[in-house]
Amino acid sequence: MYGTVINEGANKGILVTTADFGPDAYEFTKGKPLTLLNGANLSALLEKHGHRARIDLREARQVLAQTE
Incomplete structure (x- = not known):
């Protein structure tokens, strides 16, 4: 995502999850x-x-499984 933000000249990228992110992401x-x-x-x-x-x-997870 960072590469896309930079490449597209966006001001900011926002990544949303229903769970949480790991320490490395933060x-x-x-x-x-x-x-x-x-x-x-x-x-x-x-x-x-x-x-x-x-x-x-x-x-x-059920919805995701149906799309695979």
Whole structure:
């Protein structure tokens, strides 16, 4: 993603996951125009803006399995 942000001249890249990122991902983004948004922060952001949501990893895995 970092390469795409730079190559396309974007101001920032935002990577969203329903789970979390590993320590290496957080370390890699330091000083780069990248933001990592994990599941907990995603839920909080949605709630802040009046949206109720839940993250069901079991359901997400089932949907992913159907696309493979």
